[in-house]
Amino acid sequence: MSTFVVFDLEFTSWPGALERDWAAAGQLREIVQVGALRLDEGFGVVEEYEALIRPVVNPELSAYFTGLTGIGQEEVDREGRSPAEVLGDFLGFCKGQTVLSYGNDMVVLGENVGWVRGRGEGIENSYLDAAFVNIRPWVNSLAPATASTNVGRLWEVLGLAEPVVSGHGQEHSALFDCYSFAAALKHLCDDGATLPAGCL
Structure with a gap:
């Protein structure tokens, strides 16, 4: 059975960080949450992946980030794992x-892999062993x-049923956003589109 993965990241942020492209001193895009779905050719979910990461440079989450994602400091302190462990996993x-x-989540993933290696830590698996593709231009076309919406609102913009994800019922939760993304892809393909070559 042929499968592929859709994924989403939530990473540290502050008011205005997006507009400044995280250019302020010390404001790095450190991944806090990874969500992913392995999908079959019919867009059925074969496997889920979700993990929290404890940021290293900015271990204290901003109130802005928590308000956006619903991810709190206590949750990350309690359940978060090291960047090297989660990224390798x-x-x-x-x-x-x-x-x-x-969008450009694979760029953020690459940044975080680079920072881990820059600290002299190993990562169990290679970034090069998968084919990362930003499919947003295809969806938007x-x-x-x-074109002006984020991944967690794709379902709404396309008039689809809101994803039901146990314990993750809001936009900017990585797993919820993955379900929104998967629903959008299925909808477009059900309408006659074909995923770009190499996606399956």
């Missing part, structure tokens, strides 16, 4: 797969109304 989940994102 996630790259293992992606190994041998085409991995789709709605087929459904222009999606």
Whole structure:
């Protein structure tokens, strides 16, 4: 059975960080949450992946980030794992797969892998063992109304049922956003589109 992965990241942020492209001193895009789904050719969920990471440079989450994502400091302190552990684990989940994102999340993933290695820590699996693809331009070209929306609202913009994800019922929760993303891809393909070559 042919499968592929869709994924989403939540990473540290502050008021105005997006507009400044995280250019303020010390404001790095450190991953806090990874969500992913392994999907079959019919867009059925084969496997879920979700993990929290404890940021290293900015271990204290901003109130802005918590308000946006619903991820609190206590949750990260209690359940978060090291960046090296989670990134290696996630790259293992992606190994041998085409991995789709709605935007530049693969760039943020690469930054975080680089920081881990820069600290002299090893990562169990390689970034190069998967084929990462930003499929947002394809989605936006087929459904222009999606061009100004984030991944967690794709379901709404396309008039689809809101994803039901136990314990993760809001936009900017990585796993919820993955379900929104998967629903959008299924909808577009059900309408006659074909995923770009190499995605399956």
